[in-house]
Amino acid sequence: MPILRVALNIPLDTLFDYIAPNACEADIGLRVCVPFGKKKLTGVILEVCSDTEVPPEKLKSVICIFRETPPLSAELLALFSFCSDYYHHPLGMVVMNSLPGKLRNNKPVSLKVHVNRDQFVLSAAGRQVDTSTIPARNTLMHRLLATLKSTPSLNARDVRKISPRADHILQDWVRKGWVDIIPETDPAVATPALPELTSEQSTAVGVIAAKLDRFDTWVLHGVTGSGKTEVYLRLIAQTLSKGKQALVLIPEISLTPQLESVFRERFIMTRIVSLHSGLNDSERLSGWLQAQQGEAGVVLGTRLAVFTPLPKLGLIIVDEEQDSSFKQQDGLRYSARDLAIFRASQAHIPVVLGSATPSLESYYNVLNDRYRYLRLKNRAIKNAVLPQVKCIDLRSEKPLNGLSIPLIKAIDACLAHRQQCLIFINRRGYAPVLLCKSCGWTAVCQRCTSRLVVHLQDKKLSCHHCGYLESFPHACPQCGDQDMMPFGRGTQRVEEALAIRFPSARILRIDRDSTRRKNAWQAILRSVHQHEVDILVGTQLLAKGHDFPNLSLVGILGSDISLYSTDFRAGERLFTQLMQVAGRAGRAKISGSVLIQTEFPNHPLYQALQRHDYDVLAKTILAERKMAGFPPYVYQALLRAEAHSLKKVLDFLDTAHKLTQSLTGIEVFDPVPAHMARLKGMERAHLLVQSGSRKKLQIFLAQWYKQLSALTAHKVRWSLDVDPIEF
Numbered sequence: 001m002p003i004l005r006v007a008l009n010i011p012l013d014t015l016f017d018y019i020a021p022n023a024c025e026a027d028i029g030l031r032v033c034v035p036f037g038k039k040k041l042t043g044v045i046l047e048v049c050s051d052t053e054v055p056p057e058k059l060k061s062v063i064c065i066f067r068e069t070p071p072l073s074a075e076l077l078a079l080f081s082f083c084s085d086y087y088h089h090p091l092g093m094v095v096m097n098s099l100p101g102k103l104r105n106n107k108p109v110s111l112k113v114h115v116n117r118d119q120f121v122l123s124a125a126g127r128q129v130d131t132s133t134i135p136a137r138n139t140l141m142h143r144l145l146a147t148l149k150s151t152p153s154l155n156a157r158d159v160r161k162i163s164p165r166a167d168h169i170l171q172d173w174v175r176k177g178w179v180d181i182i183p184e185t186d187p188a189v190a191t192p193a194l195p196e197l198t199s200e201q202s203t204a205v206g207v208i209a210a211k212l213d214r215f216d217t218w219v220l221h222g223v224t225g226s227g228k229t230e231v232y233l234r235l236i237a238q239t240l241s242k243g244k245q246a247l248v249l250i251p252e253i254s255l256t257p258q259l260e261s262v263f264r265e266r267f268i269m270t271r272i273v274s275l276h277s278g279l280n281d282s283e284r285l286s287g288w289l290q291a292q293q294g295e296a297g298v299v300l301g302t303r304l305a306v307f308t309p310l311p312k313l314g315l316i317i318v319d320e321e322q323d324s325s326f327k328q329q330d331g332l333r334y335s336a337r338d339l340a341i342f343r344a345s346q347a348h349i350p351v352v353l354g355s356a357t358p359s360l361e362s363y364y365n366v367l368n369d370r371y372r373y374l375r376l377k378n379r380a381i382k383n384a385v386l387p388q389v390k391c392i393d394l395r396s397e398k399p400l401n402g403l404s405i406p407l408i409k410a411i412d413a414c415l416a417h418r419q420q421c422l423i424f425i426n427r428r429g430y431a432p433v434l435l436c437k438s439c440g441w442t443a444v445c446q447r448c449t450s451r452l453v454v455h456l457q458d459k460k461l462s463c464h465h466c467g468y469l470e471s472f473p474h475a476c477p478q479c480g481d482q483d484m485m486p487f488g489r490g491t492q493r494v495e496e497a498l499a500i501r502f503p504s505a506r507i508l509r510i511d512r513d514s515t516r517r518k519n520a521w522q523a524i525l526r527s528v529h530q531h532e533v534d535i536l537v538g539t540q541l542l543a544k545g546h547d548f549p550n551l552s553l554v555g556i557l558g559s560d561i562s563l564y565s566t567d568f569r570a571g572e573r574l575f576t577q578l579m580q581v582a583g584r585a586g587r588a589k590i591s592g593s594v595l596i597q598t599e600f601p602n603h604p605l606y607q608a609l610q611r612h613d614y615d616v617l618a619k620t621i622l623a624e625r626k627m628a629g630f631p632p633y634v635y636q637a638l639l640r641a642e643a644h645s646l647k648k649v650l651d652f653l654d655t656a657h658k659l660t661q662s663l664t665g666i667e668v669f670d671p672v673p674a675h676m677a678r679l680k681g682m683e684r685a686h687l688l689v690q691s692g693s694r695k696k697l698q699i700f701l702a703q704w705y706k707q708l709s710a711l712t713a714h715k716v717r718w719s720l721d722v723d724p725i726e727f
């Protein structure tokens with residue numbers, strides 16, 4: 001009797017065995033419904049074998065196998081298995097987390113995902129089908145094939161006219177590659193005229209396009225506005241022309257509408273699917289199925305999209321590859337960028353990592369010749385040059401309400417020229433601290449190690465880590481004094497100061513508070529493009545990828561705070577962020593300038609920024625990391641633990657520490673409290689391990705993970721974070 005080994009979304013590092021009388025090898029990768037305790041669960045069949053260690057009286061039968069969707073491919077299952085091994089996370093959870101919600105349900109799904117106006121045409125393979133191989137009694141198949149041969153294309157209605165059952169056959173043929181789907185096209189839309197590539201773009205496209213049939217990791221290092229998107233588009237066009245699919249990963253969901261419309265305009269004959277967390281379950285399922293069936297030519301998505309089934313994958317692009325949002329920060333802590341590289345190597349195709357400021361990990365791999373490197377040094381639009389970056393020295397220019405005189409003058413000039421400006425401050429809310437002037441009390445979150453942020457408009461104090469909200473206190477809870485004052489500055493306060501200083505300017509604030517509503521982004525982008533806004537105030541949400549042609553001035557406030565952080569990645573992150581915001585200025589015909597208000601104008605980071613010199617700074621930071629023994633010179637993993645009592649957490653970590661004794665090539669540090677020592681009421685601490693050899697670290701982690709899983713007597717939640725980026 002065949003035994004199925006099933007992946008379930010259960011936090012145990014094992015597969016679960018069931019009997020299935022009518023199952024066979026071809027069922028591997030299919031979804032299956034099984035009994036589990038008193039419940040029914042849906043899982044995925046990973047193996048079909050003939051024996052099991054489960055005693056016969058305990059072995060249960062599957063309830064049903066879902067056969068309406070094709071099985072997950074062997075490549076995808078290999079990706080899951082790599083991911084589970086590398087991140088030390090139960091395989092069943094890896095598999096199930098990657099599926100759209102509707103496929104995790106105990107219900108069959110409907111495959112009716114086509115837009116009815118699609119056209120179906122016989123593919124080259126379909127034309128070569130030997131009709132004698134189709135049994136004569138299958139008259140419907142013969143009729144459908146004959147009709148497809150005799151007409152240029154059919155739409156869904158034509159198909160149903162042949163027979164209501166013809167639709168099924170057609171779907172099957174699409175899967176087999178006999179029939180291609182051409183999405184409905186609007187004849188009024190003409191093929192857009194392509195811009196002439198700059199010589200740098202043209203080199204990049206040429207070099208990568210010559211090697212589309214092999215695995216390489218390309219770092220496309222292009223300054224802001226250098227037209228990396230155009231390079232992607234040309235490479236995707238070549239991929240599509242070979243009948244292959246392209247996967248494009250982007251960091252921010254807010255960037256999808258813009259990019260999606262660029263793609264749609266360019267590839268009018270191609271089905272483009274976007275996959276991100278803003279979709280409802282049906283939309284996500286539909287996109288996922290179109291990808292799995294090879295109908296979607298381009299899949300555009302945020303990090304989870306790296307797990308999309310793509311049978312004809314020909315190219316992967318990771319835009320803004322350095323972005324930390326590619327790393328999942330809970331549950332399965334994977335890096336979508338790193339998995340993208342694995343997928344490309346698995347499929348023998350190129351992966352392009354695009355960025356204006358590549359991550360130091362990637363840059364290091366370039367310096368070591370592990371990755372290939374292409375550079376775009378100039379802006380793509382004729383005469384558009386990189387903005388002039390200058391520091392305003394706050395030691396001599398005392399600001400008023402946060403705004404220094406040179407910045408105010410620059411804003412005045414910008415407005416007089418009817419151009420737009422952007423004031424960047426990476427902190428939302430009104431002020432980060434509420435302070436009692438007489439006793440020095442500050443409002444803190446009861447559940448987290450953090451201060452409460454002042455939100456003046458709704459008269460609330462809010463914790464940005466756990467979402468806790470409370471009303472303003474009337475008096476200081478410590479001394480009773482009523483003289484409480486917001487201290488420091490957030491976007492709302494800067495907006496207020498600007499409104500006072502520039503009463504006739506139209507000001508728009510863009511941060512997580514102002515973009516929460518659905519479609520808020522579209523409205524914002526439209527009003528910026530139609531110049532209904534003069535001054536934008538915003539956080540890093542604004543910094544990424546947006547193209548605002550009329551923006552000529554960027555002012556940067558409050559960035560000094562990241563210069564001397566305890567996090568060794570803070571400098572890299574700040575540089576990237578400031579390069580990105582600075583890059584919003586002067587992207588088209590008008591020239592741009594960037595003003596940074598700082599007390600440390602001579603800091604190497606600001607110096608590098610003024611010269612647009614990524615390489616010098618990157619090399620300096622790399623040298624520091626080498627000295628200090630930080631990544632990319634070592635590989636790290638963090639054992640994170642949390643519980644209601646700190647003692648329990650530390651006891652657990654001590655036990656974990658003792659398990660690691662006398663290892664060579666692995667360095668184990670003492671347990672320390674996390675940067676956020678308390679979060680949502682949980683006490684948190686961690687233990688860092690590192691090694692100069694990724695392989696050694698992996699071997700150690702596998703063994704340690706088993707030992708840790710076997711520790712039972714503690715009430716601590718723990719997880720391993722491989723290649724952590726937050727501490």
Ligand SMILES: Nc1ncnc2c1ncn2[C@@H]1O[C@H](COP(=O)(O)OP(=O)(O)OP(=O)(O)O)[C@@H](O)[C@H]1O
Nearest residue numbers: 195196197198224225226227228229230380381545
């Ligand atoms: N060859 C070209 N000729 C003319 N304009 C171009 C060309 N290539 C790109 N552009 C234009 O240049 C602008 C900047 O391009 P794009 O947004 O792709 O830059 P980017 O490198 O992605 O920058 P960022 O890192 O800031 O996102 C866009 O308006 C784009 O339409």
Ligand SMILES: [Zn+2]
Nearest residue numbers: 445448463466
């Ligand atoms: Zn909190």
